[in-house]
Amino acid sequence: ILNVEQSPQSLHVQxxxxxxxxxxxxxxxxxxxxxYRWETAKSPEALFVMTLNGDEKKKGRISATxxxxxxxxxxxxxxxxxxxSATYLxxxxxxxxxxxxxxxxxxxxxxx
Amino acid sequence: xxxxxxxxxxxxCKSGTSVKIECRSLDFQATTMFWYRQFPKQSLMLxxxxxxxxxxxxxxxxxxxKFLINHASLTLSTLTVTSAHxxxxxxxxCSARGSTATNEKLFFGSGTQLSVL
Numbered sequence: 001i002l003n004v005e006q007s008p009q010s011l012h013v014q015x016x017x018x019x020x021x022x023x024x025x026x027x028x029x030x031x032x033x034x035x036y037r038w039e040t041a042k043s044p045e046a047l048f049v050m051t052l053n054g055d056e057k058k059k060g061r062i063s064a065t066x067x068x069x070x071x072x073x074x075x076x077x078x079x080x081x082x083x084x085s086a087t088y089l090x091x092x093x094x095x096x097x098x099x100x101x102x103x104x105x106x107x108x109x110x111x112x
Numbered sequence: 113x114x115x116x117x118x119x120x121x122x123x124x125c126k127s128g129t130s131v132k133i134e135c136r137s138l139d140f141q142a143t144t145m146f147w148y149r150q151f152p153k154q155s156l157m158l159x160x161x162x163x164x165x166x167x168x169x170x171x172x173x174x175x176x177x178k179f180l181i182n183h184a185s186l187t188l189s190t191l192t193v194t195s196a197h198x199x200x201x202x203x204x205x206c207s208a209r210g211s212t213a214t215n216e217k218l219f220f221g222s223g224t225q226l227s228v229l
Contacts, residue, residue: 004155031215032215034217034218036218036220041222042222043116043118043219043220043221043222043223044205044207044218044220045220046217046218046219049215049216049217051215089156091218093215100146100158101158102148102155102156102157102158103155104153104154104155105155
C-alpha cells in the first residue's frame with residue numbers, strides 16, 4: 001500500500017505571513033505529483049501537476065517544488081491571505097498511473 | 113475551468129434503502145471518473161475507477177455488489193450504495209479527467225454527505 005504523508009496536519013498563520021508545508025511520497029516508480037486546494041463547501045481545485053524532478057511551479061502567491069529522488073514536495077504560500085484558508089491535498093501516482101493516492105491534507109487557517 | 117456537478121450534496125436515508133449519487137461533467141468529456149470516500153479526519157480513499165463504457169475497477173476491500181458504479185456515457189457516472197447501513201455513512205466525492213493520463217489534473221464534484229439512520 002502506497003503511503004503519502006503530509007505535514008503539518010494543520011496550522012494557523014497570521015495574515016501576511018508566508019508558510020509552507022510538505023508532502024512525502026515513495027521515491028520509487030514516480031510518475032506524477034498533484035496539489036489541490038479544497039475550500040470548505042467547495043470542490044477541490046487543482047493547483048499543480050508536476051512530473052519532473054526539480055520541477056518548480058508557481059500560481060500567483062503559491063508555488064511548489066518537487067524532489068522525486070528523496071520523495072517530497074513543498075508547497076509555499078507567500079503573504080498568506082484569509083482566502084487562502086483551505087485544506088491542501090497532495091496526490092501521488094506511480095507506475096504510469098497504476099496507483100493514485102491522496103495524502104491526508106494540511107488544513108491551513110489564515111487569521112486576519 | 114471544467115466543471116463537475118455532483119448531486120445530491122446531502123442525503124439522509126433509512127438503513128436498508130439504496131442511494132444513488134450522480135456525477136456529471138458539464139463542459140468536457142470525462143473519459144475516466146473516480147469515486148472516493150472520506151471518513152472524518154482521514155484521507156480521501158479511492159473506491160473505484162471507471163472508464164466510459166467499461167466495468168469499474170474497484171479497490172481492494174470495496175464491495176462491488178454494494179457500491180454499484182455505472183459510467184454509461186462520457187458525461188455521467190453514478191454510484192449507488194445498495195442496502196445502506198449506518199457504517200456506510202460517509203462523505204463521497206467524485207472526480208473526472210478527460211483522458212487516462214495521470215499527469216492530467218482532476219476535476220472534482222462538490223461531494224455528497226451520506227447519513228444512514
